[in-house]
Amino acid sequence: ADTLFADLGGLPVIRQTVHDFMANMLADARIRHTFDHSNLKRVEDMLVEQFCMLSGGPCTYTGDPMKEVHQGLKLTNADFNALVEDLQQAMDKNGIPFRTQNRLLALLAPMQRDTVTR
């Protein structure tokens, strides 16, 4: 299939990339505190569903709306940029080509305004 999902490498690569992405964020002194009270297993599972669905894969996102999830966290643009760096690093590690990375990032960009509230 001619989809971003296929170009990313399907579910196995998405799962491993999200796993590495979570590890990067939890090791990132800039943003790891935001996860202090979170169910990390749930966040990871929801990210897999979301990236799979967004990229055109055979998944349904069953998590909560982005605005509701993030509004209490009072996130900044700097937090958002840190998250993007951690995701880029995870995609590099999993051999996802630069152009393919940017196609996924382009789908996430519009969610910046739902997650950053200050």
Ligand code: HEM
């Ligand atoms: C495009 C931007 C973002 C996307 C697509 C995204 C996606 C998600 C998803 C799918 C969840 C799980 C929702 C659920 O449990 O139902 C989540 C939760 C969370 N996200 Fe994000 N997120 C984004 C930006 C950020 C940023 C910038 C930060 C902080 C630097 C962040 C921190 C968190 C935290 C701490 C949780 C857990 C909240 C809780 O436990 O209630 N997110 N995010």
